[in-house]
Amino acid sequence: xxxxxxxxxxxxxxxxxxxxxxxxxxxxxxxxxxxxxxxxxxxxxxxxxxxxxxxxxxxxxxxxxxxxxxxxxxxxxxxxxxxxxxxxxxxxx
Numbered sequence: 507x508x509x510x511x512x513x514x515x516x517x518x519x520x521x522x523x524x525x526x527x528x529x530x531x532x533x534x535x536x537x538x539x540x541x542x543x544x545x546x547x548x549x550x551x552x553x554x555x556x557x558x559x560x561x562x563x564x565x566x567x568x569x570x571x572x573x574x575x576x577x578x579x580x581x582x583x584x585x586x587x588x589x590x591x592x593x594x595x596x597x598x599x
Contacts, residue, residue, distance in 0.1 A: 527554040548585035
């Protein structure tokens with residue numbers, strides 16, 4: 507599935523991922539391949555991204571923390587997420 511993370515300043519990430527864990531207002535939730543369509547509000551917390559490889563822009567690389575070769579995290583203050591047709595768009599602050 508495709509994940510795009512966008513902030514008011516720039517596109518932070520765009521690429522193929524295997525899973526994404528997000529800080530929802532009712533608790534953390536995970537999205538896997540072929541997840542049902544969803545729209546949700548995110549609260550302050552950490553987005554965890556699992557992917558076979560990562561390519562970050564120079565502006566965004568400092569915002570992500572490396573957990574291991576296939577997992578990175580991104581701390582956010584708030585946001586929204588939409589998952590539809592195997593594409594996830596996350597708008598973050």
